[in-house]
Each structure stands twice: as C-alpha cells, then as structure tokens.
Amino acid sequence: MQSNRGRDTAPELAVRRRLHAMGLRYRVSVRPVPNLRRTADIVFTRARIAVFIDGCFWHGCPEHYQAPVRNGDFWLAKRKRNGERDAETDSALSAAGWTPLRFWEHEVRADASLVAVSIAAAIRSSVP
Numbered sequence: 227m228q229s230n231r232g233r234d235t236a237p238e239l240a241v242r243r244r245l246h247a248m249g250l251r252y253r254v255s256v257r258p259v260p261n262l263r264r265t266a267d268i269v270f271t272r273a274r275i276a277v278f279i280d281g282c283f284w285h286g287c288p289e290h291y292q293a294p295v296r297n298g299d300f301w302l303a304k305r306k307r308n309g310e311r312d313a314e315t316d317s318a319l320s321a322a323g324w325t326p327l328r329f330w331e332h333e334v335r336a337d338a339s340l341v342a343v344s345i346a347a348a349i350r351s352s353v354p
Contacts (some may be wrong), residue, residue, distance in 0.1 A: 237279050237334035238267050250349065259322045264315045266326075273349045274324045278315075282331045284308060289333055302340035325352060 231304040233255040245252060245268070253269040258276040266276035282290040294301050318324045327348055329341050 230278065232265075232266070233280070235281070237281075237331045237338070238337035239342050239347070241277075241279060241329075242268060244339050245345060248342060248346055250346060258319060258324050262315070262318050262322070264311075268345075270349055273352045275345070275348055275352060276319055276324050276326050277345055278312070278326065278328045278332055280328055280330055280341055285312060285328050285330075289330075295339070300310070 242252070242254070247326070252278070253271060254268050255265050255267065257264065258266050258271075258274075259268050267279050268277035269275070270277075280287070284305075285308050291305070293305075312328070319326045325347060325348060329344075334341050
C-alpha cells in the first residue's frame with residue numbers, strides 16, 4: 227500500500243486542471259483545520275471549502291467497490307474504518323465552519339468538468 231499515491235492522483239489532477247482553467251485558485255493537500263489530522267485534496271481557504279476525491283476501492287464506492295478475495299476480513303474492516311473516518315472528518319469540518327465536498331473517483335473520470343462546476347457553485351454560494 228506504500229506505493230499508492232496520497233496526492234496528485236489522476237482524478238485530482240483532472241479536477242484541479244479544470245478549476246484552474248475556470249480561474250479558481252486553491253491549496254493542495256493541506257489540513258483545513260490545523261488540529262484535525264486530515265488532509266483535504268483541494269482546499270479553498272477563503273470559502274472554507276474542503277474537497278475530497280475518494281477512490282472507489284479505498285473508500286468503498288457503492289457502485290464499484292469489489293471486495294478482494296484474499297484477506298476478505300481485513301479489507302472489510304479497512305473499508306468500514308475508512309468510511310467511518312470520512313464521516314468523522316466531515317462532521318469535524320462542519321463543526322469548525324467548513325463545507326466538506328466529496329466526489330467519487332468514477333464521477334471525476336466520467337466528467338471532471340461537471341465536478342469542477344459543482345465545486346465552483348459551492349464556492350460562489352459560500353463567499354459573500
């Protein structure tokens with residue numbers, strides 16, 4: 227698992243490319259809340275929006291996740307814990323006044339522009 231990228235994945239880069247083309251500027255792979263040990267993929271500090279692009283395998287996408295045949299119990303527990311951590315992160319960010327946005331990897335691969343438009347709309351609605 228060490229060789230799996232934690233940042234700059236193909237889906238992240240696709241969304242970032244489109245956001246940049248739309249004139250939006252952001253921070254990459256930073257902690258939105260300093261005392262929260264979670265790193266968002268894309269952060270808009272002024273709008274207080276944290277974007278997470280979740281991999282279908284690692285986060286247990288309901289449409290695409292297929293449990294591995296080997297070590298099934300391990301992967302089931304890992305996927306469950308990842309989902310719990312995602313929910314904890316979302317509630318901690320919301321409590322701190324941030325808006326967490328989550329997109330599945332397959333959504334980005336299908337239409338990264340649509341994801342970028344959704345993010346831009348959230349930014350427009352949150353910035354006074």
